[in-house]
Amino acid sequence: MNVGILAFLMDCVIGDPRSKFHPVVLIGKLIAGLETWLYSPEDSDKRKFWRGLFLMLLVLVICYGATAGIVYGVRRLGLPYLSWGVEALLLSFTISPRNLAEAGREIQRYLAAGDIEEARFKVGWIVGRDTDKLTVPEITRATVETIAENIVDGVISPLFFFFLGGVPLAMAYRAANTMDSMIGYKNEKYLFFGRAAARTDDAWNYIPARITGLLLVLAAWLLKYDWREAWRMMRRDAVKHPSPNGGFTEATVAGALGIRLGGLNYYFGRPSFRTYMGEPRQELSPRHISGAIRLMYAATILFLLAASGFTWLGRGGL
Numbered sequence: 001m002n003v004g005i006l007a008f009l010m011d012c013v014i015g016d017p018r019s020k021f022h023p024v025v026l027i028g029k030l031i032a033g034l035e036t037w038l039y040s041p042e043d044s045d046k047r048k049f050w051r052g053l054f055l056m057l058l059v060l061v062i063c064y065g066a067t068a069g070i071v072y073g074v075r076r077l078g079l080p081y082l083s084w085g086v087e088a089l090l091l092s093f094t095i096s097p098r099n100l101a102e103a104g105r106e107i108q109r110y111l112a113a114g115d116i117e118e119a120r121f122k123v124g125w126i127v128g129r130d131t132d133k134l135t136v137p138e139i140t141r142a143t144v145e146t147i148a149e150n151i152v153d154g155v156i157s158p159l160f161f162f163f164l165g166g167v168p169l170a171m172a173y174r175a176a177n178t179m180d181s182m183i184g185y186k187n188e189k190y191l192f193f194g195r196a197a198a199r200t201d202d203a204w205n206y207i208p209a210r211i212t213g214l215l216l217v218l219a220a221w222l223l224k225y226d227w228r229e230a231w232r233m234m235r236r237d238a239v240k241h242p243s244p245n246g247g248f249t250e251a252t253v254a255g256a257l258g259i260r261l262g263g264l265n266y267y268f269g270r271p272s273f274r275t276y277m278g279e280p281r282q283e284l285s286p287r288h289i290s291g292a293i294r295l296m297y298a299a300t301i302l303f304l305l306a307a308s309g310f311t312w313l314g315r316g317g318l
Helices: 003-014 023-040 045-076 080-092 097-112 116-123 136-183 194-221 229-240 246-258 289-314
Strands: 263-269 269-279
Touching: 003 023, 003 080, 003 097, 003 136, 003 289, 023 045, 023 136, 045 080, 045 136, 045 194, 080 136, 097 116, 097 136, 097 269, 097 289, 116 136, 136 194, 136 246, 194 229, 194 246, 194 289, 229 246, 229 269, 246 263, 246 269, 246 289
Parallel strands: none
Antiparallel strands: 263 269
16 A cells, blocks of 8 residues: 555544654654754854754754664565555654644534633644634634645645655655744744744745645535635735745635635734635634535545555556
8 A cells, every 4th residue: 555545544543642752742852952052042143043054954864864764674674564554654643634633623613512712722722823812703713724724734745745755755844844833933032043944844835835725726626615716716815825835725725615814813912914815705604614624634635646646657557
């Protein structure tokens, strides 16, 4: 069986286990340790940038090399099924469709039960904005935006780099994405130290984000959502997103579901307006969370089928 498909099935069945030995947890500890060693607030901006760049390159080399070593060692045993299983397990650690779906459905259940306080609390786990005063439509919007944006870095990008360069490259991508989430902020501390990590993450996701946008249009057609509006909104609104990549999924999901994403958010009590994406043809409601989850899974399956087909053809399948 294709390792990518097997990894996806593993994630569907067992999800992403919480453990201090999880590769992403270990990557996070590595980044934190190197940051303690390399970051100094007394450094000049230029020195902070170069030290941040060194941290990024070192993490990528270590993560790629360690994963390649494991894969090579298992393959040397000459047991194909064991090799497939280990590689699929490692790859499954880099994707998180089940976690995204479970988080979204949990919030949806609280909203359906009228427990808005618990829904606010839970959505605070997956977004960075203030959540203590969010209304039902705002909680729904926050959840849909998170699912839509994470279709790229939580699912399609790791699989894309796996098909491009195997499990080691997928793990290197996950390391780059983890660095961005830890030090890729535009604040006083990380503006220069984390700049290389943030720019590199944008570069890694550039092609997968656009592929994902197209897959979501096709998924909308298959699921009988508004694929024409999905296509129109992707072309019109994707560039409005503050991220060079996030808009290709958020705008497309908004168009497919007939909703409007973006708007006013608060961060530590300070207002921040994000440009609207999509048209408010429907009022945001908890059922749109299910729609975003369906689109995520459909886009993932479409990508796996397409990538597996290309791989088969590339190996002389015909």
